[in-house]
Amino acid sequence: MRRITILLFLLFLGNSFAPAFSQELVINHLNVITMLDDQVLEDHSIYVKDGVIMEIAPEDEISVAGVRTLDGRGMYVFPGLAEFHGHLPNPEQFGPEFQEEVMMLYLANGVLRIRSMLGHESHLALRDRVMKGELLGPRTFVSGPSLNGTSVADPEAGRAMVRAQKEVGYDHLKLHPGLDTPKFLAIADEAKKQGIFYGGHVSLDVGLVTSVTRGYRSVEHIDGFLEAMLPDGTTIDPTVSGPFNMNLVGQVDKSKLQGLIQLCLENKTWMAPTLTLFERYFGYQPAYELRQQPEMFYLPGLLVTQWYNTKSKMEADGVLAEAKVKPYLEFRQWLFLELHKAGVPMIMSSDSPQVFNVPGFSIHREIESMSKAGMSNYEILKTGTVNPAKYMNQEDQWGVLKPGAAAEFVLVQKNPLEDLTTMQKPQAIMIQGKFIQRDELQLELNLIRQKYLRQ
Template sequence: MFRTLTFPAMKPSKILFWLFFLSFFSSSLLFSQELLINHVNIITMENDKVLEDHSIYVKDGVIMEIAPEEEISVAGIRTLDGRGMYIFPGLAEFHAHIPLPEQFGPEFQEEVLWLYLANGVLRIRSMLGHESHLTLKARVESGEIKGPRMFISGPSLNGTSVSDPEAGRAMVRAQKAAGYDHLKLHPGLDTPKFLAIADEAKKIGIFYGGHVSMDVGLVTSLNKGYRSVEHIDGYLEAMITDKSKLDPTKSGPFNMLSVGEVDKNLLPGLIKMTLDNKAYVAPTMTLFERYFGYQPAYELRQQPEMFYLPGQLVTQWFNTKTQLESSGVLAEEKVKPYLDFRKALFLELHQAGVPMLMSSDSPQVFNVPGFSIHREIESMSNAGMSNYEILKTGSVNCAEYYEQGGEWGVLKPGAAAEFVLVQKNPLEDLTTLEKPQAIMIGGKFMQRDELQLQINLIRQKYIRQ
């Protein structure tokens, strides 16, 4: 049986001793390139069934076999007993933001990676790139440092960074050549700039998506190849026929105060267009509930996960939200209709077959890396999505987004050995995802002891005096 240790508060010197000890122990025993886990319940994500009391054999980061225990015979390798535990492919955060090194130093970048791992997040799509992120990705892939597998978007393409259509084409080519996996579009692009970016991206073969610029609109964005619509952006605006109602000086953030002007009869056509163009949606439900919601900033500031971040960053978030609160724009009577609209829109898109990507936008105002994914899961559940479909948004859908379906995000022979062990069946209890008992990634097996110790070190570093 997997044994979970807890580490009480201790002096930094003792923490460092235990970290060294655990690192040595893990390197010699648990980080074996071959591992057989017996008597475990497996959620493959190929369907919504559970393979009860099975064994999973992994070698060199690949799943070699999944079968009842008596059907697997491998001599001379480390074997673990997972009796009563559940394995699933792990989660992906597909709207992440790796910090810039100048913000709080390169160390903070690596700490963020640990916060993801400790919460069972094994893949991220970072949506605002920097050259240091490419280096960080390479260091993870080489095994130099530990972290989730990464897809990196390039620096923002927006109305300011793109001076003209030809400059947009040049930026697309440069980002592809630099090794970025995706293009991130922000507001402010006019139609000629956008069309040039979209055309060049398709020519050289790189996915693109992001916010929907007002001048471009959702219809053009979808028809010209948007791979992902972030924040469900553009749908509200596309359902408002009188564009004068979208005055940013009056309509609030993301035009939330214009929700009463929406013509819902236009939604079926937008859904069909989304499906026809094979676009994905990254809803970031929790971002809007926390950043633009009516829960007070002073309450959010005191939540336990805030203590894993630099105090200066949390203060910045607090100041940002309190400014909106003081302006009156986040009053419950103004915000609730918009949040209800987003919840209903999310569910209608999902039920129509639009593929959703697990995404919380972290780190972002009161969304802490890793921890915020569990809040996103709760939000999707509250909106009416089933547990199995929620798990798909963070596994199968994300792999298929990059046309890598079957390579990861599922548990089957030949797929990447990336999975998380939890105590209960997440198809029945999503809260079990909040406490991974172990993870497997990059050929390395890490028990909760090590994950908890690493984030304890981070919390110790940022203790508020």
């Protein structure tokens, strides 16, 4: 697809394509949001060379002979967004080309870094191609295959899986439900020995407290809190408790949250909220409405149909009735904001591609959900910029705009600290030393949409 895309783009734009990928350039007349603080550096220039920011200064203070210059036209530039709970597809699903399309869907939406949380060996090769500049895509981190109650036969098998995933080069371990405490403790102990991050869902037998105190790097979906806040002695019957035990939300004792927050702060535990996943997958908005939203047409029709059938089945069974779901969604918004206000760090995440969450597009829905919950625009941007870099122990290397940091940024028309919706239409991105303008991003989107055009 890449070769065809480039040829088509050349036909549309003539000779403008080659200089757009210049390795060295100065962009003038920018309003720079560095994310080092919440200030805007007005009418500044950014000098980039070999994928690194060399200088940020007022225009008349940057003078580099022979370097191409671009006019930023007063646009705002910030370090881009993150999808730090995604699921890169496997090539067996819709072919390796679909993997590359997902990467482009992220970029076209200003998502410049991803953490894929359900591993496959092809993801390692995909990540490495991006790192080498052989494939255009976001900065990529990948977890290994799921460690869960079925895949882990016993504690020693869990240790062996940890060692194997570390050896082949995965960046992270993903834990799913069903682990008993002995299996979990073995995995946690071996992960610490091997020096690899681990986190995920919270197994019912293990519980949130044990997960956090034994070194969970991140709790995905803010999982385990509801169960940890139920009255002591509560019996959970999964046949009636609903998805993520949402039917038990009325029994929650909110006074228990402060102790859980303190544990998270003491153990430096991160949260991947994925608010929009629950609002769309497990929410009461009908599947037939979600199916018709514009971003669905950038995906294979079969995948969207699978999502539709999954959610429609739950609707038909009465699982997603508004009376059941609304209190749970309100609880999640409250929980998210309370954790944030207490200082528990968050990483921007929406869980895509997942039921009606389209890569890239769903991050903007997540941003809207975080804003509705009460998080400020600046703090929302931190979850997609500074925080992911801190999470990966790569602070100041990327996710900020400063000399010496990676030249990874997005240009938008308005100030995102005042208008979050402006980030939905990136006017240009800088990634892998390449400056890519809106015309090419839109062309790539058009090609993907045309491929999956359906009657």
